[in-house]
Amino acid sequence: MNDIGIVTLVLILLNLVVSYKGFKNTAFYYNHSFIVDEILIHKEYGRLVTSGFLHTSWMHLIFNMMSLCFFSGAVEVVLGIKYFLFIYMTSMVGGNLLLLFVHRHHGDYSAVGASGAVCGIIFASIALFPGMDISFFGIPLYIPGWIYGAGYTLYTIMKIKSDDDSTAHEAHLGGAFIGLLFAICLHPEVVKENYLPLLAMTLPCLVFLYVLFRKPHVLLTDNNAAKHYRNVDDLYxxxxxxxxxxxxxxxxxxxxxxxxxxxxxxxxxxxxxxxx
Structure with missing residues (x-):
């Protein structure tokens, strides 16, 4: 179920090539990274996609590509190449759109990385196989995929509110939710078979999105708004x-x-x- 398909290999190669060029060429990096003002003011909407193929470091790149390898096989086999790519790209763009909404008033906020797209593939895999076993760093201790998904969703929401590190958690959550949603839409029979595990993963996302759009002050405090926003700002x-x-x-x-x-x-x- 973890066999790497041809599309995954192509995506990994594309991430390697684009990220390496970004490492070597500063102008290329900034012309294609996610920067709020460049997207909203200069209408450079292509950055919602191109930033998903750039990374801040080799470690950042390797971690994302390894995560993609671990979960891509099942999704590519079950959904096929077309829908696999559809979920990958919509999760990337959807994650960046949520990131853009949260930071729309922070013009110099910047971000790069394939994490939103990879989270979409991970959660699509969990939606299709919620009972799949997941372990961490090769440790022979396994938990069901849906428990990991529910826990990761809650953890991400808490990190968005606390805003105390350099990770674009909003993109992770947005990508994960879209991957989960589209996998369910493509295979609705999984809802009947696993409605409680799927509910445990989707409900926190739905509540978060409702609060974010209706009562954003609950999640986005003044301290959040006053910070010089994180992610790759120092590198920027x-x-x-x-x-x-x-x-x-x-x-x-x-x-x-x-x-x-x-x-x-x-x-x-x-x-x-x-x-x-």
Whole structure:
């Protein structure tokens, strides 16, 4: 049930290639990462997708891809390639939309990662096989998948409210809920067979979404709103400084030697800077 399908391999390769380019190219990273102002003000909606293929580090990338490998086989076999990709992509975009809604007033908030999409696949797998055994880090201690799903949902909701770490939990929750929902819609018979486990996973999400849209102050406190928002902000500011230094060096070169002295790479960086 955990055999890796061809689509999963393609997705892993795509994440590797795009993330590696982001590691090496600061401009590429920021032109495609999730940044609230760039999406809402400059209408760069493609970032809702492209940011899902970027990662902040090799560890971040490897953890997401390993999680995808562990859970993708069952979903790809049962739902087929088309619906597997559908759940992966809608979970990615849906998770980022929830993230965008929560942080819509925090223009410099930034995030990257495939976690929303991967959570969608994980929860789709649990929806199809709620009694599946899940262990952690190779420890021979197993719990039913639906207990993990319910516990993870509650944990994520609490972390969103506390807002005390650098993880975009909103994207995780949004992606997980969409994966769960679409798997149930595609195989509605699982509701009749496992309605209590599925209810244990979906009910906290539904309550959270209701409160978020009707009474957001209950979840999003003033302390949350006042914070300089997390995730990759430190990395963002650091690399933005590096990018500005690169541009200053290019402009200084033009001043002394003319624009014809620029290399192809320098011309490209200058063009990207002008577009931004």
């Amino acid at each position: 500011n650091q690399q933005r400084t590096i990018q500005q230094q690169e541009i200053d060096t290019i402009l200084e070169k033009i001043h002394h030697n003319g624009i014809s002295s620029l290399s192809e790479e320098e011309r490209l960086k200058l063009q990207q800077y002008a577009e931004r």
